[in-house]
Each structure stands twice: as structure tokens, then as C-alpha cells.
Amino acid sequence: KAGVTQTPRYLIKTRGQQVTLSCSPISGHRSVSWYQQTPGQGLQFLFEYFSETQRNKGNFPGRFSGRQFSNSRSEMNVSTLELGDSALYLCASSLEQGARSDEQFFGPGTRLTVL
Amino acid sequence: AQKVTQAQTEISVVEKEDVTLDCVYETRDTTYYLFWYKQPPSGELVFLIRRNSFDEQNEISGRYSWNFQKSTSSFNFTITASQVVDSAVYFCALSETMDTGRRALTFGSGTRLQVQP
Numbered sequence: 001k002a003g004v005t006q007t008p009r010y011l012i013k014t015r016g017q018q019v020t021l022s023c024s025p026i027s028g029h030r031s032v033s034w035y036q037q038t039p040g041q042g043l044q045f046l047f048e049y050f051s052e053t054q055r056n057k058g059n060f061p062g063r064f065s066g067r068q069f070s071n072s073r074s075e076m077n078v079s080t081l082e083l084g085d086s087a088l089y090l091c092a093s094s095l096e097q098g099a100r101s102d103e104q105f106f107g108p109g110t111r112l113t114v115l
Numbered sequence: 116a117q118k119v120t121q122a123q124t125e126i127s128v129v130e131k132e133d134v135t136l137d138c139v140y141e142t143r144d145t146t147y148y149l150f151w152y153k154q155p156p157s158g159e160l161v162f163l164i165r166r167n168s169f170d171e172q173n174e175i176s177g178r179y180s181w182n183f184q185k186s187t188s189s190f191n192f193t194i195t196a197s198q199v200v201d202s203a204v205y206f207c208a209l210s211e212t213m214d215t216g217r218r219a220l221t222f223g224s225g226t227r228l229q230v231q232p
Binding site for chain 1: 150152157158159160161162165206208213215217218219220221222223224225
């Protein structure tokens, strides 16, 4: 079974631009979560999508948004990029079945550099 | 708020040594889940173990073992006979119930393990 895939793997943008990152979950997984990893703040939860609906959100500004498609693939968008948005963005998927719904499997991440 | 503390920022050992990575957590949830993930240089977080708050049995998987002690809010991870391939950053995480009622992972700051040949 293929794992979580994320594209692109690396991205360089300049301040003020916007960026869209993509995530394809493991086949059969319907929940997709996004995390930001920076040296200063560590790993922080951004948001979670399930059945095309955002059902959980971390403490990030509105410049960070996302969506999920009917095939469970998800995209996240960051508008008006700031230098501090430089980070590794990780996507995780989980199988929404009872007690194992917390078990998240991560993709390789997209490393975003904002110049 | 939930919190996960990994006090060891970096540990360096020589191959074949045993090493224990510490994790202490705080939560008001009565039911919660704890995780360990490994992050090799490639960046992908690799799932190692999930433990729920009602299961305090220690677990062993090959060279890996986990000691969960609810009384001290700790969930420590031991690698026996470490190998160079174990070099990575290890994260402890707590499944946190947010205001939405949904859970999300709260991660510790990670422990970088260097295993020298």
C-alpha cells in the first residue's frame, strides 16, 4: 500500500506570494491533518479535514487555509507569505475507525523556503 | 493545555549501547493516547507506537521497548543495542482534545539521537 505522498517536496517563494501544497493520503484513509515544523516552534498542528470538511483547526492565522477533495486528497494554501512561514509542512492521514482514529501516518513533507 | 516535555535535546551513544529517551506529559483528559515517532534525515515522521491511557503494560518490539507510567506521567522509550541506523530525531506526542472536541497531536520538542559506529 502506498504511503502518504506530498508534492512538491521543495519550494522556494518570496515574501508576499502565495503557495499551495498538496497531499494524497493512504488509500482508504479519509482524515488528513497538516502540521508545520520549524526549528523554533517545533511541530504544530494546523488543521484537519474529513469528508471535505475542516473539523479541527490549530492556532494559526487566516492566511493558512486548506481544503479536501472527494477523493480525500488535500491541499493547503498560505497567502501573503512571510519569512516566518519557512518550514517543513507535514501531512498525515488516518483511518477513521473507532479507537485507531488517532493513529496518524505522515508523508515526507514539503520544505518551504520564503526569501 | 496539554504539554509534552522531552528534556533531552540531544543524546550521543556508541553503537551497541542501550539508550533511553524520556517523555513527560501533562493532560486533563482522562482518556488519551501517547505516541512515539522517529524522524530520520529524510524528514518523514515514522510511526513507532501508540499507547492508550488505560493500558499501562510495557511493550517490547525487537530492540525497542516502552515504559508507560501513569503515576509519573511518563512514557519513556528504550533502544537496546543501538545501531547507526537508529540515528534520528525522536518525538513523543500526546493526542490532545481541542476546543472543537476533536483530537490533534501535541508533540514534544524532540530528542536527537546520534549513534556513533
